[in-house]
Amino acid sequence: MISPLTAIVFVLICIFLFFGLVVFVGAPYIPSHRKDIKKAFDHFDINNSDVLVDAGSGDGVVLRSAASRGAQAIGYEINPILVGVSRLLSLRDPNVTVLLQNVWLATLPEETTIVYAFSVQRDEKKLIALLQREANRLNKPLRLLCYASPFTGMKASDTFEAYYLYIFHPLQSKNA
Template sequence: MSFLAILAALGLALRILGMFLILLTIAYLLIAFLTGGPYVPLSPAELDAMLYLAKPQEGELWIDLGSGTGWIGARAARHGARSIGYEINPVLVLLNRLRIRLSGLAGRAEVRQANFWFTDLSKADVVSVYLITYRMPKLQRKLAAELKPGSRVLSVQFPLPDWKPAGKLNNVYLYVVPDKRCQGSTYST
């Protein structure tokens, strides 16, 4: 095989790899768009605000919707809560599971590869989410239908459209689910 043939084969292989990476990127963005948004890491200030606002108690269940690499679930578990993260991206699920194992939180924190739109939130004491604006009305309906009174909801950056926040700190909104028998159509505190 001549040197030029090797270069041609290498060039073809690089073009195929480039096309594959482009298609993979498009698929990732499409999945992110259809499911609620791309992975965006929380800032340290947002992580601290979530814990400060939610005040997790020993034994409470903290559910993180779209858990990414699992920072909030790990921090909640260190504060005594049991955490379950739901993440659809398999690479982020692996990173999340690795973080849990390396930090010694295997009994208190877990991540499930699943689309959170199809999960039951009824046992949650705290729900955290960083979801894109146009998905917030659908999320609000899911939370209203499934969460028990007194549950806390934390939303980073984007507020729930019809609920009045009980607090806000560093772009994190806190909502407390009221007793449905005592409230009208909006969840205000």
């Protein structure tokens, strides 16, 4: 029989591992604010013709905000606790899908029109490579909406407060 104290310590260690070690693979979990997302989605006109992919969807607030505008919203998250929270909070929304999957290893859905990411400079090159690879594969432009940190070597197509919009066009080269 496990003592209650042992069980609590085990749970706390698991939570620390899920939230602490994830930082080495992706951005840290920092909850987004609904009012900021709403203003940004108004500015960038996220609507029912969009399929938004959230690269690190956390508790799903960005997904639910996109879905409230009629968009399909697909979240990739590697923290199983946050996947559970997000799925629970999005339970009644048929436009929200949350995947326990690493976005760096994913193939984005063909319908994707925009990718949302909390931008960490450490991951800038990986994020650019992901979007360019997927724009090439899908043979269509993809929009990337970054929050927090602009890219150092790339000019944003549009900005709004702490949000930066980048557009990735498919490259025409066979080596793309």
